[in-house]
Amino acid sequence: MKMNHSFRLSVLLTLTLTAACCWTSDAFAQRERPTIKNRLENDDSNDDGKVTKDEFSGPPKLFERLDRDGDGQIDIEEVVGNMSVRRPENGRNPSPRAPRGVEVKRDVVFGKGGDRDLKMHIVLPESKPSKPLPAYVWIHGGGWQAGSKEGGVNQVARIVAEGFVGATIEYRLTGEAPFPAQIEDCKCAIRFLREHADQYGIDPDRIAVGGSSAGGHLVALLGTSGDVDELEGSGGWPEQSSRVQAVVDLYGPTDFSKFVTTKGFESHNRDGSPESKLLGGGDVLGNDKGIRRVNPITYIDDKDPPFLIIHGTSDPVVPANQSQLIHEALESAGVETTLKLIRGAKHGGREFADPEIRDLITTFLKKHLQPSE
Missing domain, CATH: 1.10.238 (Recoverin; domain 1)
Structure with a gap:
């Protein structure tokens, strides 16, 4: 039969x-x-x-x-x-279940990206704390052309369990607008959280950021560009600072010139590559002004916050020299920086979920976001 x-x-x-x-x-x-x-x-x-x-x-x-x-x-x-999912009578998909031990406030509007609203998910501990907590803001990857804030809920939930408030944000992708739209939206999110710190139980003087790949680039840029006016944008809350107090950069690009001339990565120089799209099109090399503006290394000074930088030595998407270069530049400026190279790891993967790596990130955040006495 x-x-x-x-x-x-x-x-x-x-x-x-x-x-x-x-x-x-x-x-x-x-x-x-x-x-x-x-x-x-x-x-x-x-x-x-x-x-x-x-x-x-x-x-x-x-x-x-x-x-x-x-x-x-x-x-x-x-x-x-x-997958076949039974929908409620109103025809809407149910909201994803929050990870255990946290409450998720979904799609909070934090500002404007061009003519549209920008949204974030805010992840709070289920038990209301007695005093303001530090915040950890996750910025997703995806080559500045894909990805969403959804996966960041799980990224920050583990940190929230350690005594933080978490947030995971959206930003305009390159199909909508080229650079500096992406960093403008990230800075707007930081300013929003400062403006609404009391509402969400956040200590506005203790905000850290983390991100991977393109998100790693954006958090590194948040860390080094501070209140650089030309990157602030006009999304909202201009009276607040976009500075952050700690950065967790997972395999993010930091020097586009060195990136696209690294052996095996030359295709990233071409028109249509993620890096080209970020800069508005055309070959990356030759766009000196655009490269300088987009590179986190450009803005480094001794006022920058501490960095934790993690990269796989076998990364086939972003060469490990990108993390080594920013680490060395930060050291030269007198900024506290830690570089962790994971032998044999690629562009993400299970090595980055290893308990040793998670403990390294948690310890770093706790160390640098202790409350001021």
Whole structure:
């Protein structure tokens, strides 16, 4: 007796979900029955909306099932959208469940990006603290042309559990506007949190930022550009400072000239590359003014906050020299900086979810965001 097409699909989905329920890793050991979307978003270490084989923490056979088009990566929204979910009577998708121990205030409008609202998710501890807490703001990656704030909820939830308020923000992508729109939106988010510090229980003098890949570039730029007027933008809250007190930069570009001339990375110089799109198009080399304006290294001075910089030595997307260069430049300026190179690690992946790396980030943030006496 032959199975019909719909029955075979039903069996495949059942097997996939069964495997997913058994899929465990350090990243999810503290959660109760996380959804497959939660798991995939946590694996998506550079927040580009896709999970590669290197990033995936589940069994290989499950990866093959979820990689529907066989291109070597899982599109999170496509996988989740294809799963049969019963909707409420109002026809709207239910909000994703917050990670255990935190409350998520979703889609808080923090300013204007051009003519539209910009939004962030604010992640608060479930138990109301007795005094203001430091904030940790996550900025997603995705080559400045993709990604979203959604994966950042899981990124900051672990830090919130250590006595922080968290936020994960959106910013205009290059399909909407070139640089400096991206950093203007990030700075607006910091100013918003300072303006509304009392409302969310934040100490406005203790704000840290973290991000990976393109997000690593933007947090490094937040750290070095301080109150540089030409990058502030007009999104809102101009009376507040956009300075931050600590930076966690995960494999972000920092010197575009050195980046696109590094052996094996020359394709990033071409028109149409993510770096080209950020600068408004054309070859990267030759756009000296644009390169200088976009490079975090340009703005370094001795007033910059401490940096923690983490990069894989085998990164095929952003060369490790980008982290080495900014580390050396910060040291030369007298800024406290720590560089951690993960031997053999690529562009994100499970090595960055290792307990040693997570402890390194948490310890760094706690050290540099202690309350002033």
